[in-house]
Amino acid sequence: MKKFLSLLTVIAAFFTLSLTAFAQETKETYLVKFEQTSDFTTYSSFGITSEEVNYEFDTVDMIEAELTEDEAADLESNSNVSYVEKDIPVYAYQQNIPYGIEKVQAPLTHQSGNTGSGVKLAIIDTGIDAAHEDLNVSGGYSVFTSGSDSDPYYDGSGHGTHVAGTAAALDNDTGVLGVAPDADLYAVKVLNSSGSGSSSGVAQGVEWAIQNGMDVINMSLGSSAHSQAIQDVVDAAYYNHDILVIAAAGNEGNAGGTGNTVGYPAQYDSAFAVAATDQNNQRASFSSTGPAVDISAPGVSIQSTVPGNGYAALNGTSMASPHVAGAGAVLRASFPDATAAEIRRTMQATAKNIGSNTEWYGSGLLQVNEAVN
Ligand SMILES: [Ca+2]
Structure with missing residues (x-):
């Protein structure tokens, strides 16, 4: 019985680990705003690859990028980064006509x-x-x-x-x-x-x-x-x-x-x-x-x-x-x-x-x- 329980524990641990690993690989869309003093176009200096960049803004020092949660957290703690914001859904306001x-x-x-x-x-x-x-x-x-x-x-x-x-x-x-x-x-x-x-x-x-x-x-x-x-x-x-x-x-x-x-x-x-x-x-x-x-x-x-x-x-x-x-x-x-x-x-x-x-x-x-x- 004890052996059976420990086997279950191992299986559960395995699934937990593999799920966590999978979550870490998932990339999501973020907006990354850089301090004006930094040269934000050199993404590599921030650990961002050009493949990860979807869009470069012209009027603000900001990029839209596909990042993992860990990458986003690293950028957030970088003093040359103003903020890292998750892309959020936006909807048209509308009125229903009865x-x-x-x-x-x-x-x-x-x-x-x-x-x-x-x-x-x-x-x-x-x-x-x-x-x-x-x-x-x-x-x-x-x-x-x-x-x-x-x-x-x-x-x-x-x-x-x-x-x-x-x-x-x-x-x-x-x-x-x-x-x-x-x-x-x-x-x-x-x-x-x-x-x-x-x-x-x-x-x-x-x-x-x-x-x-x-x-x-x-x-x-x-x-x-x-x-x-x-x-x-x-x-x-x-x-x-x-x-x-x-x-x-x-x-x-x-x-x-x-x-x-x-x-x-x-x-x-x-x-x-x-x-x-x-x-x-x-x-x-x-x-x-x-x-x-x-x-x-x-x-x-x-x-x-x-x-x-x-x-x-x-x-x-x-x-x-x-x-x-x-x-x-x-x-x-x-x-x-x-x-x-x-x-x-x-x-x-x-x-x-x-x-x-x-x-x-x-x-x-x-x-x-x-x-x-
Ligand atoms: Ca109305």
Whole structure:
């Protein structure tokens, strides 16, 4: 038994040694920078062979070379060598365009300079993580007076941050892209970290939007019950202050798509009600139905921003609504003299016919580039 063990030890030692030897033979690419006083072109004085050199830089005293780990370490300790750096991979920064953004033609409108620049877009929701790298939050307000929920830029739920990204994520080298990347986002916080609030809070949030000159309001929220108070402030926003109010139709739809299941405030004429479609322009099975549905936008597997510089895919008419709010911001920026009612009519007149059931789709799928033209 003892002999057997010692034999194993010998075999293990052999493999360890041979593996180590193999690793020492492996060459990797390094950048070697020399002190300016040294004649770096004489590689041999540093023990580097010309076969090992891939590239000589002209503007700095540096070479790219294939070296073993030991050779690199030797050079590193040479006083005529400034540094030895391993070649590291570098990637192109890129931004992913979510399918919904493509579906509503937002990139096409951006190409012609229609980006919602200067328009004030209020996201009445759970707050917005204003530190997110892909969002430009210009201001905000919370109806909560104590705790972390009193901060409109703290989004403990993530819902408001996600909604904000679909409407207006920045056109840069990272993350996602929103429908109106140059719009000014305002975080109007009326829902807590659990995503719940009250009719009084929602009414206060809409009033803040009126008093602070918002051009577009997105409300990816609602209730199955009517609130006269909410209707009164939404009516005031739209009819008296010409604010474009966009509201999610609700997620109370049934698989058959029957019955009037649109929530409030989407039921009010003063709110532009948005239903949700999927990647195939079909009604999302959860999307509320009824005569109040005005227009459709993607709401299934929608990729957007979440707190902490994150990104995630969510489902809901909450995700459909900000596509339309972003389009509203684009139209307000491009046609500053158009009324909210005219913008609604334009979006409906140019929507894509995706089915005859207006209680499912309203006028059809939002096409912002058609609306702009
Ligand atoms: Ca982006």
